[in-house]
Structure formats: structure tokens, C-alpha cells
Amino acid sequence: MQxxxxxxxxxxxxxxxxPSVPIEGYTNxxxxxxxxxxxxxxxxxxxxxxxxxxxxxLLCGDSNLAKTxxxxxxxxxxxxxxxxxxDEDGRPIPNAIVxxxxxxxxxxxxxxxxxxxxxxxxxxxxxxxxxxxxxxxYSFLTIKPGAYPVPVKDTWWRPPHIHxxxxxxxxxxxxxxxxxFPGDPLNDxxxxxxxxxxxxxxxxxxxxxxxxxDVGDEFLGYHHDIVLRGRNATPEA
Amino acid sequence: xxxLTTSRRFPxxxxxxxxxxxxxxxxxxxxDLTRVTADAARTIKGEPFMLTGTVMKENREPVANAILELWxxxxxxxxxxxxxxxxxxxxxxxLGWGRAWSTGDGAYSFHSILPGGYQENGILRxxxxxxxxxxxxxxxxxxxxLFFPAFPEENANDPILSVLPEDLRHMLVMRDDxxxxxxxxxxxxxxxxxxxxxxxxxFET
Numbered sequence: 152m153q154x155x156x157x158x159x160x161x162x163x164x165x166x167x168x169x170p171s172v173p174i175e176g177y178t179n180x181x182x183x184x185x186x187x188x189x190x191x192x193x194x195x196x197x198x199x200x201x202x203x204x205x206x207x208x209l210l211c212g213d214s215n216l217a218k219t220x221x222x223x224x225x226x227x228x229x230x231x232x233x234x235x236x237x238d239e240d241g242r243p244i245p246n247a248i249v250x251x252x253x254x255x256x257x258x259x260x261x262x263x264x265x266x267x268x269x270x271x272x273x274x275x276x277x278x279x280x281x282x283x284x285x286x287x288x289y290s291f292l293t294i295k296p297g298a299y300p301v302p303v304k305d306t307w308w309r310p311p312h313i314h315x316x317x318x319x320x321x322x323x324x325x326x327x328x329x330x331x332f333p334g335d336p337l338n339d340x341x342x343x344x345x346x347x348x349x350x351x352x353x354x355x356x357x358x359x360x361x362x363x364x365d366v367g368d369e370f371l372g373y374h375h376d377i378v379l380r381g382r383n384a385t386p387e388a
Numbered sequence: 389x390x391x392l393t394t395s396r397r398f399p400x401x402x403x404x405x406x407x408x409x410x411x412x413x414x415x416x417x418x419x420d421l422t423r424v425t426a427d428a429a430r431t432i433k434g435e436p437f438m439l440t441g442t443v444m445k446e447n448r449e450p451v452a453n454a455i456l457e458l459w460x461x462x463x464x465x466x467x468x469x470x471x472x473x474x475x476x477x478x479x480x481x482x483l484g485w486g487r488a489w490s491t492g493d494g495a496y497s498f499h500s501i502l503p504g505g506y507q508e509n510g511i512l513r514x515x516x517x518x519x520x521x522x523x524x525x526x527x528x529x530x531x532x533x534l535f536f537p538a539f540p541e542e543n544a545n546d547p548i549l550s551v552l553p554e555d556l557r558h559m560l561v562m563r564d565d566x567x568x569x570x571x572x573x574x575x576x577x578x579x580x581x582x583x584x585x586x587x588x589x590x591f592e593t
Contacts, residue, residue: 168401170527179525182446183580189592192551196508197518200469201459202485207424241395252410260408278410314405322459323593327522327529329403347401355400378397
């Protein structure tokens with residue numbers, strides 16, 4: 152019983168990891184972000200728990216975004232993104248629900264709200280949902296997304312990125328984030344990525360490109376671990 | 389699993405979902421917690437209720453395409469999760485989780501069953517609903533906990549509601565909308581940004 156509290160204690164977010172808001176040039180962050188201080192609360196059972204069989208409700212399995220059901224390939228550079236879903240102690244998290252969505256190679260989303268004049272790709276929907284396996288591993292095949300401009304007065308561009316929504320073992324491990332690509336000059340000018348103050352924390356949002364010798368000649372390979380908030384690192388007594 | 393030696397890792401930073409969260413992610417029944425899936429049998433344990441409300445931003449303007457996620461205990465106050473000592477007695481026809489999205493006028497709704505209260509380390513938790521909101525312009529998800537108007541005494545002693553200053557606690561108690569179309573109904577509007585006393589109280593995540 153004395154382990155109860157320990158098992159349910161979560162480390163606070165490290166400094167500089169959370170984005171600093173509101174963001175200049177991202178108007179909605181000025182009108183949607185709470186202005187009042189968040190209330191600190193103890194972690195009780197209701198926060199430390201979450202749905203364990205969520206795959207029953209959120210159906211998984213679309214791990215190939217690059218090819219349609221009829222075998223037609225999307226336009227763009229084929230690539231595979233893979234990694235592990237882990238907690239803060241590096242423990243793998245099996246059965247996490249990983250939702251991902253991205254723009255097509257021209258930087259346009261297949262979404263009613265994206266009206267930009269860039270071509271849509273009839274063979275690319277741009278989203279999928281996978282479930283981490285017993286080792287916490289996840290993987291999906293897709294194409295490299297394009298960059299796109301943010302329609303504000305002082306235009307800035309979103310660098311190529313992939314959105315992730317991850318549902319782990321508890322409400323507190325819920326994570327919504329974005330993954331970036333190594334070496335893209337737009338990364339340094341992206342107001343969303345740069346809202347993360349800590350350089351090492353920003354670097355953790357950038358995937359690692361795998362050596363082609365380790366991937367083969369079919370697609371490029373990127374490795375990206377998704378680390379969710381986890382139990383306190385203090386060993387149990 | 390052996391190759392993955394446990395080592396200290398840092399959690400990834402949160403980001404907004406942006407404007408393009410895939411519409412296909414929503415399937416019929418996602419906001420209905422009374423069934424595990426749209427074609428599953430409805431749980432027979434607990435009284436059904438409906439929660440409706442509006443998500444708003446600054447100046448009380450509606451927020452379209454906000455994503456809301458609900459997490460709650462079953463009718464007997466149990467969670468089907470290893471952290472609950474009574475998890476093996478939890479209702480197997482109840483997942484406890486659902487997702488809703490707000491329409492053009494900011495409206496959202498959930499269907500569920502009334503959660504039970506429960507004892508935790510000798511402290512009584514009032515029946516409650518955990519709500520998470522994400523959306524455009526929200527770089528971090530926000531979370532809050534809603535309480536039922538029928539339990540003033542339990543609410544007054546609830547350790548989480550008591551974290552709030554006394555004058556704000558009523559803000560996390562849902563509105564009793566009576567019986568609508570034969571279903572017990574509650575209302576809760578979420579104001580993401582506003583002055584103290586109007587902005588919805590949110591908790592550190």
C-alpha cells in the first residue's frame with residue numbers, strides 16, 4: 152500500500168520542455184490559451200488511470216499511408232518512421248494508441264479546412280492510427296510531407312512535420328506533439344518549434360535519419376522515440 | 389525488451405493539434421461511453437446521462453473543431469486499470485473513455501453513465517468527470533474535472549475540487565438541465581480564456 156503514492160507520483164515537466172505561449176505570429180495562441188494560472192493538484196487514482204483497451208474503440212491498423220487500398224502510390228519521397236513509445240524511465244509502453252497526420256508532398260492537407268492553392272494528391276489521405284506492440288515499438292510507411300506557409304501578415308512557414316497524438320497508460324501520459332526532420336533550415340524559423348525554450352528539448356522533437364545501409368533501397372528511414380510522461384524515477388522502496 | 393535498458397528519458401514537448409486533425413478519426417459512437425463501440429451492447433450498469441456544452445475562446449466566441457476527451461469511473465466508482473485495486477470488479481462493458489468534437493458553433497456532447505464516487509486512501513472522491521480539451525491555438529492540452537450538482541456535501545469534501553479557492557469551486561459543478569428527451573442532462577460551457585471567475589479553472593497536467 153505504501154507504494155501507492157510513489158507509483159502515482161509524476162515528475163513535474165522539466166524546465167524549457169513545454170512551449171512558451173502565446174506565440175508571436177500565431178494569433179490563435181493569444182485567444183485560446185488560458186490566462187489564469189493552472190491549479191496544482193495531487194495525482195490521485197483518477198488522473199493516474201486511463202483506458203487500457205482503447206484499441207477496442209479507436210480502431211488501429213492504418214500503418215501504410217503511402218499506398219492506397221488499390222495499390223496506388225502517393226507522390227513524394229517514400230519514408231518509414233519508426234521508434235518506441237517509452238516512459239521517462241525508458242520503459243517501453245505497449246498498446247499505446249499512436250495517431251498521426253501530415254500534409255502531402257506539396258504541403259497540403261487532405262482536410263476541408265485547408266484551402267491553399269497547392270495540389271491535392273488523390274492517392275494520399277495523410278493520416279493513420281497504429282498501436283505500439285509488446286515492446287512499445289511503432290512504425291509506419293508514408294511520404295515526406297512538404298512545408299507550407301502560415302497565412303499571416305509576416306509570413307512564416309511550417310517546416311515539414313508530422314503530427315502525433317498518443318494515448319498512453321494514463322491521463323497524465325496523454326501527449327500531442329509534432330515531429331520534425333533533421334537539417335531543414337525552416338526548423339530554425341518555425342515559431343511553433345522555437346516556442347520550446349530548451350535546445351535539447353527542441354532536438355528531441357527532431358527525428359534521426361537512419362543510414363541507408365540499415366534501411367535498404369525502398370524508402371528512407373527515420374527513427375523517432377516518443378517519450379511520454381511516466382512514473383517518478385525514484386525506485387520503489 | 390532486454391536491449392532497452394531503462395535509462396532516464398525526457399518527455400517530448402507538447403504542441404497544438406493545429407487546424408487539420410483528421411475528420412476521419414471521428415467515428416459514430418466515439419462520444420458515447422455507454423457502449424465500448426458503436427455496435428456493442430450498451431452497459432446495463434448505471435444511469436445514463438447526457439453532457440452538453442459550448443467551447444469558447446476569448447470574448448466568449450465559439451471554438452469549432454475543439455477535441456474533447458472524457459475519462460471517468462464506472463457506475464460503482466471503479467476504473468478498469470491496474471492502478472485501481474478493484475479493477476477486476478470494474479464493468480467490462482464500460483471503457484470509461486470517449487471523444488467529442490465541437491461543431492461550428494462550439495457545441496459538444498457526450499453520452500455516458502453516472503460515475504460512482506469511491507474511497508481512496510480513506511478519502512471519499514465525489515463522482516466526477518475528467519475532461520481534456522485540445523485544439524487550434526492550444527499549444528498544450530488543458531484538463532479539468534467536472535462535478536455533479538446532486539452531491540454538494542461530497543463535492544465540498546473532494547480533495548481535488550478543494551484545491552480551488554472557495555469562490556471558484558462552483559465553476560466546476562455542472563449545470564442541472566433536468567430531463568431532456570427522457571435522459572438526465574447536464575450542461576458545462578468551457579471558456580478557454582477569460583478573466584478570473586469566468587475562465588474555466590484548469591489543472592496542471
